[in-house]
Amino acid sequence: MKTVAALLVLCLALCLAPTARAEGQFRVLVVAVPNRYHHDYAVVAQPRFEQMARRHGFDLDWAWNTAHFDGDLSPYHAIVLLNTPGDELAPAQRGALERYVRAGGGVVAVHRALIFNPPGDWPWFEKLVGRAFRIHPVVQTATVRVEDPGFPATFALPRRWIWSDEWYEFGPPLVEGLRTVLSVDETSYDPTRIWPGQVAHGMGDAHPVAWYHAYDGGRVFATALGHPPAAYDDATYLQHLYGGIWWAATGRGVIAPAD
Structure with a gap:
């Protein structure tokens, strides 16, 4: 009798699972394509993202390749390119992402997703x-500064945050309207500490490492943080990511500065 009852409970759970999943407040696709320098992070990140989805009540699909871009992207409120750059997408898949963004979709670009090779191939x-992206020195500990305390990706962060990562250097903005969320204090690490044969000088006082903007009909949050696999076990970093995902998916949460 107990066995029958247990089977009934299991069947009921299986029947209800799709309904429960459909009740999430929004739906997110995480694309985590392993590459030469970023592969170990994914086995840590996937269970943490699944836990994040359960905690915050949103639906999550995880992808190890770009096959989703061959199908319908419209069900997703945000697409997270987790260490997955745009050069992973085939030409038809690139067109699908462009149409998705123009229809109002949100994109979260994390770390390696900020590098496109070859430059100029997909403006x-x-x-x-x-x-x-220009270059980065070796992983070092540095001080991250909150530049926009009114953006959700900063809500769980202290105004000064000690973090260890690859401190990407960038050229000037390619579009107008970028809002810097976090910057790194170059006096707190050595921007020139790099591999033999390479040269890095840093960016100076203004060195953004996370920002957001409206772009071509959609919303984009970009963070250069996220190289070490251990980052995806860090609660503060995950809150940083979720704040960006929440905004990209919904457009909500930004606190306007007081007059």
């Missing part, structure tokens, strides 16, 4: 990211 994507 639309480079403008979506907002800045062109």
Whole structure:
């Protein structure tokens, strides 16, 4: 009798699962394509993102490749390019992403997603990211400064945050309207500490590492943070990501500065 009852409970749970999943407040696609320098992070990140979805009540699809871009992207309120750059997309898939954004979709570009090779091959994507990557020194600990405390990706962060990462350097903005969310204090690390044969000088006082903007009908949040696999086990970093995802998916949460 107990076995029958247990089977009935299991069947009921299976029947209700699709309904429960459909009740999420929004739906997010995370694309995590392994690459030469970024692969170990994904096995840490996936369970943490799934936990994030359960905690905050949104629907999550996880992808190890770009096949979703061959189908219908319209059900997604945001697409997270997790260490997945635009050069992973085939030409037809690039067109699908452009149509998705123009229809009002949100994009979250994380770390390696901010680098496009070869530069100039897909200007639309480079403008979506907002800045062109130049180089980065070796991983170091540095001080991150909150530049926009009214943006959700900063709500869980202290005004000064000690973090270890690859401190990407960028060229000037490729579009107007970029809003810097976080910057790194170059006096707190050595921007010139790099591999033999390469040269980095830093960006000076203004060195953004996270920003957001409206672009071509959609919303884009970009963060250069996220190289070490251990980052995806860090609660503060995950709150940083979720704040950006929430805004990209809904457009909500931004606190306007007081007059």
